[in-house]
Amino acid sequence: MFKITKIELLKLLKQKKTYIILFMLILLMFTSLKTNSLDMNHIISMNYENATMIDSTKNSINMIKEQLKNDTFTSDEKKEYKEKYLPNAEKELKNVQIIQDKNTDPMDKLKAKIELMKCEIFEINSGKLSSGFSMSQYNMELRYLQHLYDNKIPESKYPMYNSFNYVLNFFTDIGVAIIILLFAILSSDIVSKEMDDSTIKLLLVQPVSRFKVLLGKYMAIILSAVCMLLLTFAVFFIIFGFMHGFGTPSYPVLTHIKYEPHAIPEDSIRYLFDGNSGYFVTSLNLIIKEMLFFILICITTVSVSFMISVLINKSVLAISINVIINAALMYLIYGTTFVKNISQYFYLSYIRSTDVFTGKIYSILQNTKLIPTQGIIVMIITIIISFSISSVVFTKKDM
Known part of the structure; x- marks a missing residue:
């Protein structure tokens, strides 16, 4: 299986699509260098230094x-x-x-x-x-x-431009949705492409079970996506640090803020936060949690895309369906009120991981059930179901 994983990784490194997606990730980071580096720790800013x-x-x-x-x-x-x-x-x-x-x-x-x-x-x-x-x-x-x-931590100037805030605020932006779509494209034809051009038969004649072939491909695409994500963020964390400073890893961020529903005249609901709720964690602590959480989101995305790649033999069709499904689901979750009451059951509801950990996702999607623990459970179940379907179909499919 490890040999198959190595072979699949080499295949991915030879594909132009891999480098195009990596370039898109880098471009995405560059475009957000300024727009996303705003202070998120202040709830309000009092101008007490006005003359x-x-x-x-x-x-x-x-x-x-x-x-x-x-x-x-x-x-x-x-x-x-x-x-x-x-x-x-x-x-x-x-x-x-x-x-x-x-x-x-x-x-x-x-x-x-x-x-x-x-x-x-x-x-x-x-x-x-x-x-x-x-x-x-x-x-x-x-x-x-x-x-x-x-805690004897000097207050930073507002707004705060530093590496820690850059990463934290990136996970509140539309950029995370683009990353999800890029990884969906990356993984949506890893099996269907080989079915499409019949090269999958070369693998299947080897003295290795179909399940191991599938698992090798799955591990290769997971490793590729995770490495690309970590590498891109590490590089831009360093770049932003030299440009604006790295910031203080112990600087606090208020997380798990509670929002309460309040009716307004139009008979709709808005969520107002309770100023006494939530607790503080350090910037470093939150970034580690968010990166692990977002990696799990990316693995879930890859798993679903991988499943579609197994189910559909045509690579172009597999990519198209994958992008449409992800884009449509994100639109339904973030652009409409149609699925707000059940949004906690969709892993794409959790892509803005900073908002999930701070609690702001409650007011954005008007659903107080959107918490990190629920998100982790939903993603693990989605991964298991997706890979199970992939393995059953692949092992029984007529090649």
């Missing part, structure tokens, strides 16, 4: 002091302003000054930002400040900043 913030905060303090002189205020109102709102505004000013001081230690600046956000939350809850952000967003951002402070 006008000090003046506006001072004006707020002066307004409160003027209101304390207002004779129309009751003694209780004056007491509330003096004991709550004035100290809060003065605390805001102090923290803004710390943030905008260029000589401030990064960790002190981070602490000041946390305190400043707490001041804003107090004002929002008191009805003294309106904000475009929800309280859930404030809570999530506070947890993020507090995690940085507790």
Whole structure:
């Protein structure tokens, strides 16, 4: 079997299609060097370094002091302003000054930002400040900043362009769908092509069982796809690192965020996240999990394509059907609401692996059952079924 796998790998290396697909993968990475390298760790971005913030905060303090002189205020109102709102505004000013001081230690600046956000939350809850952000967003951002402070990790500038973010954000993009289609094309004629031109008979006359022939071909295409994927990402991780920096492997990413359904006037459903849910993992930890998860997605894609290649004798037809099936299924999952309630049973629902691990896939597909564990189970079952059908058909097929 290992000899057959080696032979099949050499065949793949001699095919022009293999190098075209590798070139397409490289081109895909190049086109996403900038578009996908945005910060994903911030839920909201507060511009506390705006030069006008000090003046506006001072004006707020002066307004409160003027209101304390207002004779129309009751003694209780004056007491509330003096004991709550004035100290809060003065605390805001102090923290803004710390943030905008260029000589401030990064960790002190981070602490000041946390305190400043707490001041804003107090004002929002008191009805003294309106904000475009929800309280859930404030809570999530506070947890993020507090995690940085507790673990002595300096806050990175927004947006963050580095290798770790490049990889994490790539898995939220349309590029992952293109990778799936490329691997579907790569594997969809590995058997049908040889059936089409009758070269499969040369293998079958060897003193090796049909099952071993099939398994050898299957292992060869799996190894090719995985190696191409890992090689491409490794190269671009290094390229992006030299261009923009590698980033910090310990930098936190908030994962497994919970989204709750909320009805809106149009009688449709949208999902809003709970700012107190989820937990942090390091960028390195998440990338390792996502790469393994995406490799499993690619293996599943190859397995399904391999099955179609066994079922259909004509290579052109096999490739066409494969691309149509994958493209149509992705469209139904991501472009319509037709299959949203059962999307957890389709492995292509999990191709945006960053969104699966962070929890954003809940709101994208409006299905809270789309979790990594469910995805792994679906993919393993799909692989087993696909290869089982392939082996049964291949061993009984009239060549």
